[in-house]
Amino acid sequence: MPPRSMAIANARRGGRAKEPLPVEVVFHPSWWHMNAGISFDADFFYHPARRVEDERRMEQALDERFGDLRRRCRESRECQNPHHRG
Numbered sequence: 669m670p671p672r673s674m675a676i677a678n679a680r681r682g683g684r685a686k687e688p689l690p691v692e693v694v695f696h697p698s699w700w701h702m703n704a705g706i707s708f709d710a711d712f713f714y715h716p717a718r719r720v721e722d723e724r725r726m727e728q729a730l731d732e733r734f735g736d737l738r739r740r741c742r743e744s745r746e747c748q749n750p751h752h753r754g
Contacts, residue, residue, distance in 0.1 A: 704729040 700706040704725050711718050731738070 700726065700729075703733070 697706075697708045700708070706712070706722050706726060712722055713719070
């Protein structure tokens with residue numbers, strides 16, 4: 669059994685995985701609209717300047733709400749997110 673599958677099987681048996689399992693969080697478009705005013709209409713996908721601006725606003729909204737979590741992850745030796753490596 670590959671190591672990742674073993675960790676998952678161990679966690680399912682009530683044990684603790686030796687390695688943290690990767691987690692990816694995706695916010696629903698309605699969350700983005702309510703919290704950052706982002707609308708995923710055709711302009712979002714087909715107008716590069718609009719897309720860049722909305723991406724900046726998304727990063728800012730995430731940093732305002734969850735920045736402390738991202739900073740703690742960057743400081744952790746166990747952080748596996750390649751975006752957090754400096």
